Ligand code: HEM
């Protein structure tokens with residue numbers, strides 16, 4: 001696999017290449033207790049989205065629909081620029097627009113953010129997933145949903161700190177951005193990066209992308225955006241989709257991008273303590289009952305109990321004579 | 324003492340050797356078996372998703388997708404069936420002073436010294452605790468279960484709400500399974516109890532031993548089958 005950034009400007013070779021990303025490259029696999037370590041360490045990849053260069057043309061959305069062969073249907077005007085109105089099982093990425101008045105300059109800033117899976121290093125979706133192998137993470141950092149293993153429970157939706165996965169009513173499985181794992185497997189960059197006319201989206205090794213981001217941040221700072229910075233949130237171990245933000249001190253102004261994303265403590269408790277304590281409690285209960293059954297003597301009804309009952313019934317007023 | 328409220332429709336004494344006492348009517352028993360079956364199926368299908376080591380249980384339901392969709396529907400069956408039962412039994416399950424006197428003598432109960440215990444109505448405190456625990460846990464399960472039922476209610480609540488719901492649902496499930504183990508084990512340990520669920524009747528001796536006040540009330544109110 002090529003390690004150099006693959007964007008619209010650096011075209012990859014066009015001769016056929018066999019896919020080089022598979023089960024032996026898995027670093028994490030959902031609901032799998034004994035995953036062997038990956039056979040090799042692939043170069044960590046990343047997609048870098050420079051929001052300051054984005055013109056909101058939605059070419060990336062079109063490219064995504066085309067490459068993934070999805071059908072988001074004919075859009076509906078819901079009174080905002082977003083189209084469709086939200087991510088859905090057929091739309092893995094979405095340009096989100098917000099109008100923000102900068103309190104320092106009183107300027108209206110039109111903030112455009114390409115929303116989609118962040119490919120977290122510590123993915124909450126994968127942690128929440130109960131189905132073995134329905135969500136995997138490759139050693140290059142890509143988090144992918146394997147649809148034939150997906151059972152449609154929607155646990156990943158609760159696990160994700162970014163509100164990304166969407167459940168399909170058509171096939172009852174969950175969809176999200178794959179970081180074009182099928183393209184990366186053959187040395188190509190993601191379709192969105194390929195289509196972006198301003199190179200606001202670039203793709204390559206995570207290291208290269210961070211270096212490239214540094215240059216962009218320096219440029220933005222020189223132009224007065226003193227809070228420009230990289231969004232690679234540590235709370236989820238960093239991400240394999242990163243943003244260059246001109247206001248990196250307040251990510252939330254970009255259509256509610258979480259300031260400090262992390263896997264919810266509620267999810268951690270549910271997938272952690274509850275499982276251990278729960279299995280132990282049920283086990284102790286079952287073992288206790290079995291043991292008591294073996295050791296203790298059962299409560300049995302004696303002959304004299306039956307005789308007492310018979311005597312009681314003899315003495316009782318007969319039907320109709322009762323009180 | 325509202326002891327006669329412990330007597331339910333269909334409860335009656337049939338003289339003979341041994342005396343037989345009707346405890347549950349046929350519809351009540353059929354319904355209780357529906358409750359029991361759905362609870363077991365819910366526990367199995369839920370546990371399949373609870374922990375990776377139990378995922379193999381999805382095989383019982385024809386795979387993960389089938390387990391996922393069938394579980395909440397069985398939950399609806401459990402809820403309806405249990406709550407029919409609930410409204411038939413709740414009066415007889417109100418805890419009374421005598422229950423606490425009885426509980427203070429729990430040791431004598433386990434040792435089989437029933438004669439040191441006060442006479443009880445149709446249910447003892449243990450049975451009443453199981454009854455109310457199940458009543459509460461089943462409500463909690465259906466409320467949280469519907470919140471996390473993404474096939475139909477995905478947009479009804481926000482994600483943070485769903486996270487709390489699933490946490491509570493899994494805790495309630497664990498508790499319910501523990502209560503269920505106690506309930507079934509008690510029915511096996513106290514010999515002569517299970518026939519109340521198979522035949523609907525118990526022997527007079529069983530009623531004398533465990534629920535003497537109930538037996539006395541039945542006799543005192545003339546709830547004796549005239550056929551004998
Ligand atoms: C009363 C109505 C109930 C409803 C509507 C309901 C619904 C649900 C739903 C929607 C799920 C998520 C998986 C899926 O979509 O199938 C689930 C999971 C689960 N349910 Fe239920 N359920 C109910 C009752 C029960 C009962 C009675 C038990 C146990 C005795 C139970 C145990 C579980 C467990 C253990 C899980 C997995 C939780 C986890 O992954 O941590 N449920 N339930």
Ligand code: SF4
Nearest residue numbers: 117118120124125160
């Ligand atoms: S953004 Fe959500 S769906 Fe994407 S890897 Fe992170 S947790 Fe999973």
